[in-house]
Amino acid sequence: MVRSKKTTKPSHKNFEPKIVAFCCNWCSYPAADGAGVSRLQYPTNIRIVRVMCGGRVTPGFVLKAFELGADGVLVATCHFEDCHYMFGARRAADVHKITEKLAEMIGIEKERLKLDWISSAEATKFAKVATEFTEMVRKLGPSPIKKVATNNRNKIREGIE
Amino acid sequence: MNIKEAIKKSRAYLCMECGKCTGICPVSRFNHGFSPRVLVNKTIRSGNLDLLKDKNIWTCLTCKLCDERCPAGIEYIDLTLATRLEAQKIGEEAMCSHGGAAQSLMRIMTTPNLEQKRTDWLDKDLKVTQSGEVVYFVGCLPYFDVLFSDIEVNTLKAAKASIKILNKLGMTPVVLPQERCCGHDLLWGGDFENFKRLAEHNISEIKKAGAKKIIFSCPEGYRTFKIDYPKYFTCDFQVQHITELLSEAISNGSLKFKNFDKVVTFQDACRLGRHLGIYDEPRTAITSIPELKFTEMTRNRNRAICCGVSAWMNCSTYSKSIQLARLREAKETEAELLLVSCPKCEIHFNCAMKDERAGKDVQIETMQLVTLVAELIEES
Numbered sequence: 031m032v033r034s035k036k037t038t039k040p041s042h043k044n045f046e047p048k049i050v051a052f053c054c055n056w057c058s059y060p061a062a063d064g065a066g067v068s069r070l071q072y073p074t075n076i077r078i079v080r081v082m083c084g085g086r087v088t089p090g091f092v093l094k095a096f097e098l099g100a101d102g103v104l105v106a107t108c109h110f111e112d113c114h115y116m117f118g119a120r121r122a123a124d125v126h127k128i129t130e131k132l133a134e135m136i137g138i139e140k141e142r143l144k145l146d147w148i149s150s151a152e153a154t155k156f157a158k159v160a161t162e163f164t165e166m167v168r169k170l171g172p173s174p175i176k177k178v179a180t181n182n183r184n185k186i187r188e189g190i191e
Numbered sequence: 192m193n194i195k196e197a198i199k200k201s202r203a204y205l206c207m208e209c210g211k212c213t214g215i216c217p218v219s220r221f222n223h224g225f226s227p228r229v230l231v232n233k234t235i236r237s238g239n240l241d242l243l244k245d246k247n248i249w250t251c252l253t254c255k256l257c258d259e260r261c262p263a264g265i266e267y268i269d270l271t272l273a274t275r276l277e278a279q280k281i282g283e284e285a286m287c288s289h290g291g292a293a294q295s296l297m298r299i300m301t302t303p304n305l306e307q308k309r310t311d312w313l314d315k316d317l318k319v320t321q322s323g324e325v326v327y328f329v330g331c332l333p334y335f336d337v338l339f340s341d342i343e344v345n346t347l348k349a350a351k352a353s354i355k356i357l358n359k360l361g362m363t364p365v366v367l368p369q370e371r372c373c374g375h376d377l378l379w380g381g382d383f384e385n386f387k388r389l390a391e392h393n394i395s396e397i398k399k400a401g402a403k404k405i406i407f408s409c410p411e412g413y414r415t416f417k418i419d420y421p422k423y424f425t426c427d428f429q430v431q432h433i434t435e436l437l438s439e440a441i442s443n444g445s446l447k448f449k450n451f452d453k454v455v456t457f458q459d460a461c462r463l464g465r466h467l468g469i470y471d472e473p474r475t476a477i478t479s480i481p482e483l484k485f486t487e488m489t490r491n492r493n494r495a496i497c498c499g500v501s502a503w504m505n506c507s508t509y510s511k512s513i514q515l516a517r518l519r520e521a522k523e524t525e526a527e528l529l530l531v532s533c534p535k536c537e538i539h540f541n542c543a544m545k546d547e548r549a550g551k552d553v554q555i556e557t558m559q560l561v562t563l564v565a566e567l568i569e570e571s
Binding site: 138 | 287289290291292295296298299300301302303304305306307308309311333334337338340341
C-alpha cells in the first residue's frame with residue numbers, strides 16, 4: 031500500500047470519507063434495512079441512494095458522485111441469478127467495467143469504486159462490505175477531485191450538506 | 192454579455208417573422224413544439240425569466256442552419272449561446288444525455304493537478320514527443336472510446352490515424368498527457384465558469400510544451416480554439432484542421448493513395464462546415480483517392496443536416512428521427528460507406544442504427560474521414 035502512505039498526510043488524520051452507495055431496491059437496500067433492524071454496526075460514512083435496479087446505475091451516476099465530492103462509490107446489486115429484472119445485475123456488472131475504465135483514465139483510483147452482490151438476506155454481508163470499503167477509502171485519503179463549483183452546482187451541494 | 196446586448200449584436204431585432212428558420216430547422220421538422228422563430232420573438236419581447244425558464248432554449252442544436260437561411264442575417268446561435276449563459280446563472284440546466292456522464296467528466300477535468308492516464312492508446316509505431324512546435328489535440332476521444340464501447344464505436348481510430356498522417360508528412364506531434372477537454376460542450380451548455388477553467392488549463396499546457404501550432408481532428412475542438420478561445424483569452428498559436436493539412440499535402444503531391452473501389456458519401460459536421468466554412472478540404476481529400484466514387488447527399492455542404500444532438504444535451508425521439516432521416520438520405524445515394532468528420536456524428540449515427548426499430552434500410556457502414564485516408568496512404 032504505497033499509495034496510502036503517500037496520501038495519508040497529517041491534515042488527513044481525522045479524515046472521514048464520504049461514500050455514496052447505490053443499492054438496488056430488491057436486494058441490497060433490504061439488506062441495509064436488515065442490518066439496521068438486527069443492530070449490526072457499520073460506519074455512518076455510507077450514504078445510501080436507493081435505485082430500482084443496479085442496472086440503472088450508469089457511469090453518469092458514479093461520476094456525478096465524484097464530481098460533487100464523494101470519496102468512494104459503492105454499487106450493490108442482487109446476485110446474478112436473483113435479479114428481480116432477470117438481466118439487471120449482469121448489466122450492472124457490464125456497466126461497472128466501463129465506469130472503472132473511465133474513472134481510472136481521469137485519475138480516480140480503481141479502489142474508490144466497488145461493485146458487490148448482496149442479497150436481501152445478507153445483512154451481515156452488507157455491514158461487512160460497508161465497513162471494509164470505508165476503511166479502504168479512509169486509507170486512500172480524500173478524493174483527488176477538487177469540488178467543482180458553479181453557481182448552480184453550489185446550490186446542489188448546499189442541499190446535500 | 193446580457194441578453195439586450197446579444198440581441199443588438201446578433202441583429203435579432205431585424206426579425207420579420209417570415210418563419211424560414213422554422214421551416215428549415217431539423218428539430219422543428221419532427222418536434223412541432225419547437226420553433227426558432229418563436230424563440231427569437233420571445234427573446235426580443237421578454238428576455239426575462241419567462242424566456243430563461245423555457246426548456247426550448249436547450250433544444251436548439253446550434254447547427255447554424257437557420258443562420259444560413261435567414262434573409263435578415265440574424266446570428267441565431269450567438270443569441271442562443273448568450274441566452275444559455277444567462278439561464279445557467281439562475282440555475283437552469285439542460286437535460287444531459289448519458290446520465291450526464293460526459294458533463295461530469297468535463298467538470299472533473301477542471302481539477303488542477305489531475306493525473307489522467309489518457310495516453311495509454313499510443314502505439315510504438317506512432318511517433319510523438321514531449322515538447323515541440325506542433326501539438327495534436329486529441330480532445331475527448333479516449334473517453335468516448337470507453338464510454339461508447341457498448342455501441343461498438345472506436346473513436347480512438349481517428350486519433351491514431353491523425354498521428355499516422357502527421358508522421359507521414361514528416362511531423363512529430365506533441366500529445367499532451369494532461370490535456371483537458373476543450374470545453375465546447377460546457378460552453379454550449381451555458382457553464383462558462385468551468386469552460387474558462389478548462390481553457391486556462393489547456394492554454395497553459397500548450398505554452399508549457401512550447402507549441403506554436405495545434406492540429407485538430409475533432410471539429411468541435413477546432414471551433415472552440417479558433418473562435419471561442421481568442422474571444423475570451425489571449426492565445427497566440429496557430430490552429431489547423433487535419434483536412435486542411437491533407438488538402439495542402441495532396442495539392443503538393445506529397446501524399447499518394449491506394450485504390451479504393453467503393454461508393455462513398457460525406458456528412459458535413461455542423462462545426463466544421465457552417466461554423467468554420469470548411470467544405471472543400473475534406474472533399475479534396477476524398478476525391479483524390481483513386482477509383483473511389485463520390486456521391487453527394489441531397490442536402491450537402493451548407494445545407495447539410497446535423498447528426499441530431501449537440502453538446503450531449505436533450506437526446507430524444509426527435510434526435511433519433513433526425514438521425515434516421517439523415518441515414519436514409521445517405522442510403523438514397525447508393526453509397527456503401529458514409530464518411531464523417533466528427534466523432535460525435537459517428538457515435539450518433541451508430542447509436543441510431545443499433546436501435547432495434549431502425550430497420551435494414553438505414554444500415555450503412557460509417558467511418559471517420561481521417562481513418563480511411565490513413566489506411567489508404569501509399570507506403571513510399
